[in-house]
Amino acid sequence: MTPVSSWKSFGGELAVFDHDSAVCGGSMRFAVYTPPQAKNGPVPVLWYLSGLTCNWSNVMEKSGLQRAASAHGVMIIAPDTSPRGTDVPDDEAYDLGQGAGFYLTATLPPWSQHFRMDEYITSELPALISKRFPADMERQGIFGHSMGGHGALTLHLKHPELYHSVSAFSPIVAPSQVPWGQKAFTAYLGEDRNAWAQYDACALVRACPSKAHILIDQGEADQFLAQELKPELFEQACANAGQTLTLRRQPGYDHSYYFISSFMDDHIAHHADQLG
Amino acid sequence: MTPVSSWKSFGGELAVFDHDSAVCGGSMRFAVYTPPQAKNGPVPVLWYLSGLTCNWSNVMEKSGLQRAASAHGVMIIAPDTSPRGTDVPDDEAYDLGQGAGFYLTATLPPWSQHFRMDEYITSELPALISKRFPADMERQGIFGHSMGGHGALTLHLKHPELYHSVSAFSPIVAPSQVPWGQKAFTAYLGEDRNAWAQYDACALVRACPSKAHILIDQGEADQFLAQELKPELFEQACANAGQTLTLRRQPGYDHSYYFISSFMDDHIAHHADQLG
Numbered sequence: 073m074t075p076v077s078s079w080k081s082f083g084g085e086l087a088v089f090d091h092d093s094a095v096c097g098g099s100m101r102f103a104v105y106t107p108p109q110a111k112n113g114p115v116p117v118l119w120y121l122s123g124l125t126c127n128w129s130n131v132m133e134k135s136g137l138q139r140a141a142s143a144h145g146v147m148i149i150a151p152d153t154s155p156r157g158t159d160v161p162d163d164e165a166y167d168l169g170q171g172a173g174f175y176l177t178a179t180l181p182p183w184s185q186h187f188r189m190d191e192y193i194t195s196e197l198p199a200l201i202s203k204r205f206p207a208d209m210e211r212q213g214i215f216g217h218s219m220g221g222h223g224a225l226t227l228h229l230k231h232p233e234l235y236h237s238v239s240a241f242s243p244i245v246a247p248s249q250v251p252w253g254q255k256a257f258t259a260y261l262g263e264d265r266n267a268w269a270q271y272d273a274c275a276l277v278r279a280c281p282s283k284a285h286i287l288i289d290q291g292e293a294d295q296f297l298a299q300e301l302k303p304e305l306f307e308q309a310c311a312n313a314g315q316t317l318t319l320r321r322q323p324g325y326d327h328s329y330y331f332i333s334s335f336m337d338d339h340i341a342h343h344a345d346q347l348g
Numbered sequence: 349m350t351p352v353s354s355w356k357s358f359g360g361e362l363a364v365f366d367h368d369s370a371v372c373g374g375s376m377r378f379a380v381y382t383p384p385q386a387k388n389g390p391v392p393v394l395w396y397l398s399g400l401t402c403n404w405s406n407v408m409e410k411s412g413l414q415r416a417a418s419a420h421g422v423m424i425i426a427p428d429t430s431p432r433g434t435d436v437p438d439d440e441a442y443d444l445g446q447g448a449g450f451y452l453t454a455t456l457p458p459w460s461q462h463f464r465m466d467e468y469i470t471s472e473l474p475a476l477i478s479k480r481f482p483a484d485m486e487r488q489g490i491f492g493h494s495m496g497g498h499g500a501l502t503l504h505l506k507h508p509e510l511y512h513s514v515s516a517f518s519p520i521v522a523p524s525q526v527p528w529g530q531k532a533f534t535a536y537l538g539e540d541r542n543a544w545a546q547y548d549a550c551a552l553v554r555a556c557p558s559k560a561h562i563l564i565d566q567g568e569a570d571q572f573l574a575q576e577l578k579p580e581l582f583e584q585a586c587a588n589a590g591q592t593l594t595l596r597r598q599p600g601y602d603h604s605y606y607f608i609s610s611f612m613d614d615h616i617a618h619h620a621d622q623l624g
Contacts, residue, residue, distance in 0.1 A: 079606040080569070086606060136412030136609065293356070330355040330362060333412060 073204060076101065082142035083108040086132055095196045096155040097186045102197065103128035104205060105138055109145030114208035116347040117147045117201065118340070119193065119235070121216030121223035124252075125171040127152045131217075134329035140340035146347070147207055151193055153219065155186040167252055168259055174247070175223030176271045178260035187260060190271075193223070194231055213237030213343040217332055218296070219244055219252070225273035225286070225306075232282040237346035239287035239339045241332045242294050245306035246274045252300050274309040281315035287342045288317065289335045291325030349480060352377065358418035359384035362408055371472045372431040373462045378473065379404035380481060381414050385421030390484035392623040393423045393477065394616070395469065395511070397492030397499035400528075401447040403428045407493075410605035416616035422623070423483055427469055429495065431462040443528055444535055450523070451499030452547045454536035463536060466547075469499070470507055489513030489619040493608055494572070495520055495528070501549035501562070501582075508558040513622035515563035515615045517608045518570055521582035522550045528576050550585040557591035563618045564593065565611045567601030 078087040084107040093100040109115050118141070120131050128150040131137060141148050154160075154173030161182040163169035169183075178187035202209045214235040216224040221243020228238035247253020248268045261267045269275040290303045297303075303319055310317040325331040354363040360383040369376040385391050394417070396407050404426040407413060417424050430436075430449030437458040439445035445459075454463035478485045490511040492500035497519020504514035523529020524544045537543045545551040566579045573579075579595055586593040601607040 079602060079604055080567075080600040080610075081606040082610045133410050133605070136415065138606075138609070139412065139415075139613075291356075324356040326355060328355055329409070330357040330414075333414070334356075334358045337415075 073200065081105065081138045084110070084138065084142050086138065088128060091200060093155070093192060093196060095188050095192045098155055098157055098159060100155065100192070101128060101152055103132050103150040104201070105132065105141055105148040106205060107142045107145045107147060110147065110206040114206045115145050115147050116211035116213065116344070117149060117207045117209065118343050119212065119214040119224070120148055120150045121175060121193070121214065121220030122150065122153050123216070123218030123220050124153070125166050126220075127171075130329065134333065135336050136333045137336050137340060140337045144340055144344035146340060146344055147205065149197070149201060151197060154189060160186050168256055172219065172256060174219060174253075174256045174260065174271070175227060176260060179267070180260060180262055183260050189223075190227060194227055194234060211236065211347040213347050215239040215339055215343065216243070217241040218327065221288070222247060222253075222273060226271055226276055228284065229273065229276040229280065229282055230270070232284065236284065237343040238282075238284050239342055241335070241339070242290050242296070242301055242327055243273070243288060244300060246272060246302055248272045248275065249305065250300045250302060274305050277306070277309050277313050277315050281310070281313040285316045285318065285346065286310070287339065288319045289339070290319065290321055291327060291331045292321050292323045293325055294327045294331075296327055349476065357381065357414045360386070360414065360418050362414065364404060367476060369431070369468060369472060371464050371468045374431055374433055374435060376431065376468070377404060377428055379408050379426040380477070381408065381417055381424040382481060383418045383421045383423060386423065386482040390482045391421050391423050392487035392489065392620070393425060393483045393485065394619050395488065395490040395500070396424055396426045397451060397469070397490065397496030398426065398429050399492070399494030399496050400429070401442050402496075403447075406605065410609065411612050412609045413612050413616060416613045420616055420620035422616060422620055423481065425473070425477060427473060430465060436462050444532055448495065448532060450495060450529075450532045450536065450547070451503060452536060455543070456536060456538055459536050465499075466503060470503055470510060487512065487623040489623050491515040491615055491619065492519070493517040494603065497521075497564070498523060498549060502547055502552055504560065505549065505552040505556065505558055506546070508560065512560065513619040514558075514560050515618055517611070517615070518566050518572070518577055518603055519549070519564060520576060522548060522578055524548045524551065525581065526576045526578060550581050553582070553585050553589050553591050557586070557589040561592045561594065561622065562586070563615065564595045565615070566595065566597055567603060567607045568597050568599045569601055570603045572603055
């Protein structure tokens with residue numbers, strides 16, 4: 073684990089590291105915000121998964137989440153959204169390849185060698201975090217934005233024993249039914265839609281709802297709302313499955329970090345409350 | 349005034365505009381955050397002046413100030429740090445020319461035609477704001493970072509009747525005595541140091557302290573502290589002049605927006621309190 077940079081922030085520390093990932097087959101970069109309370113012992117851990125094209129810096133620079141993380145004493149981990157580098161396959165489009173890992177294990181070449189973001193997030197990186205940071209791994213939560221909201225919902229539903237709290241900003245909830253997801257899943261997983269269901273929040277919640285209370289904020293002026301996000305599909309799936317969901321439609325807000333930052337306090341409070 | 353973009357943020361609106369500036373002789377861009385309270389009538393106005401290289405976006409994207417501005421019902425204006433464009437003179441260095449206006453009226457060529465940021469900030473832009481926004485121009489405050497802290501302190505001390513509250517993050521307080529200021533003042537104003545004093549916060553406060561309570565936060569791990577910032581010079585000048593100053597030295601903090609955001613709430617509260 074190689075330190076890249078660090079800053080004091082709201083009494084805690086934001087630090088960025090590179091490390092060699094066996095799962096992704098190369099160097100990966102991530103950021104950790106450690107709140108001041110961690111001086112006194114392990115603190116709950118909240119995983120923030122970013123959206124298409126993003127890396128650790130978007131949320132750490134633009135969401136203002138350090139303020140609430142410091143107030144509630146929660147550690148925040150911000151991984152990258154895919155493997156990156158000249159050895160890693162890529163695509164010219166912003167929504168496939170580097171920056172667009174979709175938090176899954178790709179089974180098709182050329183992606184299958186590096187693109188295993190679900191195992192990276194749920195297993196390899198937590199092992200490193202638990203060894204090197206004052207993190208209480210019994211109290212983990214997960215949240216994210218857009219593609220990262222998809223990641224948070226699906227990883228929570230598949231690993232409720234790992235993530236005891238979950239929330240999302242403008243998540244992709246039904247990737248099998250929208251262009252972003254269909255394009256990525258076809259490239260990473262192939263044409264067989266049975267393989268897609270394990271990475272589709274609507275399908276997962278129908279099959280196996282969790283005991284958590286899911287919080288979602290969605291801007292009503294989001295430019296991706298009608299074609300890519302379709303929160304009503306998840307709302308219906310949760311209702312059918314008996315999954316507790318609070319879906320808040322926020323008038324006038326778009327898909328940007330100006331939207332995310334406006335409701336970040338509520339999300340951190342939601343996780344801090346559920347993680348105790 | 350041409351709208352460039354806008355976002356809903358913390359119940360208010362962040363909007364970016366271009367306009368033709370007669371003072372600066374070209375197009376200038378600025379941002380305005382209008383808090384939700386402005387629906388009910390004019391609100392206090394707080395001017396944020398940015399540091400070297402920055403434009404409106406740094407503070408609006410990275411400081412998280414919309415949250416406190418919304419809570420306190422304060423409008424925030426973020427002007428650019430200089431005229432810009434292909435018709436505007438520039439220098440290869442980051443600390444002279446475009447992005448480095450130093451909030452003064454340049455008297456030497458090639459700068460004197462466009463570089464008149466003090467008149468732009470104190471006169472031309474406020475006239476536009478008062479005409480087009482629900483701004484209570486009787487309740488204006490000013491703050492800024494680094495070169496923008498210099499701008500805030502000097503413009504307040506020269507125009508206490510305009511700016512009833514003032515604060516700064518890691519300001520340049522004695523430009524006549526440090527490399528950044530000496531380089532810029534020599535280029536913009538010439539070798540005569542008498543012309544520099546009107547743009548030097550230490551000199552101004554010695555000549556004419558204000559009735560305001562000045563708040564300054566300064567990171568002790570700031571990489572520019574010893575050579576460019578020297579807050580002890582301003583502390584001494586204020587003590588000698590009877591100027592009320594709270595200078596807070598913050599251990600471990602650097603010059604970045606991670607520092608600024610950590611103390612932004614205190615600054616907005618300081619201004620809201622003083623502006624009533």
